[in-house]
Amino acid sequence: MHRIRPVANGLSTDHPIPGLPFINDGRLPLDSPDAIERTGRNQGEGLWGRTDRLPGGGWVALTTEPKNRTYAWAVYYHPDHGRIVLLIRDQDQGSQHHAWKHAQEGHVHRHGGYWWDGTHWYRPGQVIDRAWERNDPRRVRDATTLTAEDLLTSTPNNPDRATVATIASFTAPEAPLPNWADHLALWARHRSAHPQALPLDACIVDLLAPELDPQKLTDRKGLAAAAGISPDDLPDPDYNRSGLPEPQREDQAGMWWAKPVALDWAEDRLQTEGPRALLAATTTYGTDQPIGVAADHDRLRDLFAETLSEQRRGRRPVRTPDVQPIADDLAWDAAANLAYGNDHGLVPHEAIADTAIKALLGSLANDTRNGETVRHAYDLSDLPGQAVKTLTWYIRRSPERTTHILGEICLLARVELELPPRVVGDLLHRSFYLDSPLDNATIDDLFDMALPPSARSPR
Structure with a gap:
């Protein structure tokens, strides 16, 4: 899931991703997963749609956007935690569907794969537990959940400085929106017209944790040290990005990881590489x-x-x-x-x-x-x-x-x-x-x- 990069929040989402624009999703039949699927499925070459029910009464639905086929809508519904509406690249539909239906790693993801299960935050799933055929869930220590209400009451904002994008002319921005608090405020204004919407204090936006402090993140040298190898032995991200953990931050200086994420990656690497080195002559x-x-x-x-x-x-x-x-x-x-x-x-x-x-x-x-x-x-x-x-x-x-x-x-x-x-x-x-x-x-x-x-x- 965390390697999929959503490009926009649907205006009807309950859990907006920081930094992304909000886009009008009014044309989507959000209360009918089958209708969302039919928007793209069997509607012509290059269009695709899929829906599946989830245990506990939830569902996922995805469809190519017919008016802008570069992108697709991805909708996740949970009877207790509301819905997530994302705009993703059309090529990521299959991966997004698999992540929400099969990965067993929550539905709210932030900071390169940190995930929320409705109660707790966990680090990105990296250490495979073959006894359970899943990644070993690792709780984040001292995690604090930030809701929409938290951000709107603690950050200056003005909804009049924000706009809602439309799908037909949409192009994904190359960088996070600098005045995202304004856009969040505009999103909240639109929600006020829907009494059945989740309250703002139940809308998950982000998390804080000591390990995510920018001053505590580690670079390629630290990642290599966690695995006991030389930085030169790490995969080159230009050719094998999937061989590295998803970074918690990326800037002109390179990739940056939380130290527990680096240690988890090193542990999983040791599971596969360690026995070969230990039992060698x-x-x-x-x-x-x-x-x-x-x-x-x-x-x-x-x-x-x-x-x-x-x-x-x-x-x-x-x-x-x-x-x-x-x-x-x-x-x-x-x-x-x-x-x-x-x-x-x-x-x-x-x-x-x-x-x-x-x-x-x-x-x-x-x-x-x-x-x-x-x-x-x-x-x-x-x-x-x-x-x-x-x-x-x-x-x-x-x-x-x-x-x-x-x-x-x-x-x-x-x-x-x-x-x-x-x-x-x-x-x-x-x-x-x-x-x-x-x-x-x-x-x-x-x-x-x-x-x-x-x-x-x-x-």
């Missing part, structure tokens, strides 16, 4: 490879060197200084085919991982068969040692899959067995201590970065 060629691949190579190179150097079946022994390089190369060919074949190579890696996962889940199913509520990991038996060893074998050779595998186990245990992710995470941690060949310190680091947030225990 340097080969005889000086390249970094998964520790399992490097161990296979070392074992095979010694075996091949010994075989090439010994006299067998009456043949003369190999007496050349090039024995070891030949053994190294042969060993690498063998190790690579064992490690990187997937199901098309010598070893069906995915089948091995799937079998281990099924064995672990089968053990959990047996433990929960009596239907008793499980609240702690010590209510469950240790997981099968051979399954843990098999899964470790796979992870040592495909560490980049660790986060997905642990997330899948926690997800399936929650959905199919009604086991809390925290319980499953604790049990996996304990069972790896008992049966995994990884040392305890490595297991701790691996689980800290790779378990879903809801499955981690404070340490």
Whole structure:
């Protein structure tokens, strides 16, 4: 949602976005989502519309604006919190629809993705919790909600200095309106003619929080430091903006992020990049490879060197200084085919991982068969040692899959067995201590970065 940049507030919106102009939405049938959809759907080439009902009695509706097809209307209705009417770029319709219907991250968004669920403010969703198939919601500390009434009573304003835009000739402004308080006052004047409209003290405009203080925001250097990498290793926003968190502010000096947002981004990056770095070793060629691949190579190179150097079946022994390089190369060919074949190579890696996962889940199913509520990991038996060893074998050779595998186990245990992710995470941690060949310190680091947030225990 936060990567979609609305270009105007509809005059009928209940929760206006600061800095954006207000535009006349009188032609929209705002009380009929189906009619909003029909405005654009099947009305001609380049026009589109969509509506969907939401749980709890709400709905979303979007349509291309026929008189200015560069833009589209997006309407969100909540039975308790009123409606949001936005003008967006037509190309963003699909993303806006998905964000409101599926993202589970509120409907009021500010400051690069901070979102309000009707009660509390949360930071932009960045840290994926695979046990719940959603981003982990992170509350904003000491957040203060600013309503329309708050701003109108605390900021000088004059509605006569503002205007309401019309859609036919509308062009999105390149910068926030400098006298937005005047426009907010004009919006409030129009609302006074509609007694059923939400009161101004229920119209959410913005939030304040210590972490959003402009003096506390961090730049690219700070973002890189949060992830423990060089600024040069960050994506270039000109070519890969989606690889960076949405900034809370952007000016001529660059992008600026709240420090908690930077830390969340770094945490999510660690979930995917961390296991690969943790479970890496340097080969005889000086390249970094998964520790399992490097161990296979070392074992095979010694075996091949010994075989090439010994006299067998009456043949003369190999007496050349090039024995070891030949053994190294042969060993690498063998190790690579064992490690990187997937199901098309010598070893069906995915089948091995799937079998281990099924064995672990089968053990959990047996433990929960009596239907008793499980609240702690010590209510469950240790997981099968051979399954843990098999899964470790796979992870040592495909560490980049660790986060997905642990997330899948926690997800399936929650959905199919009604086991809390925290319980499953604790049990996996304990069972790896008992049966995994990884040392305890490595297991701790691996689980800290790779378990879903809801499955981690404070340490």
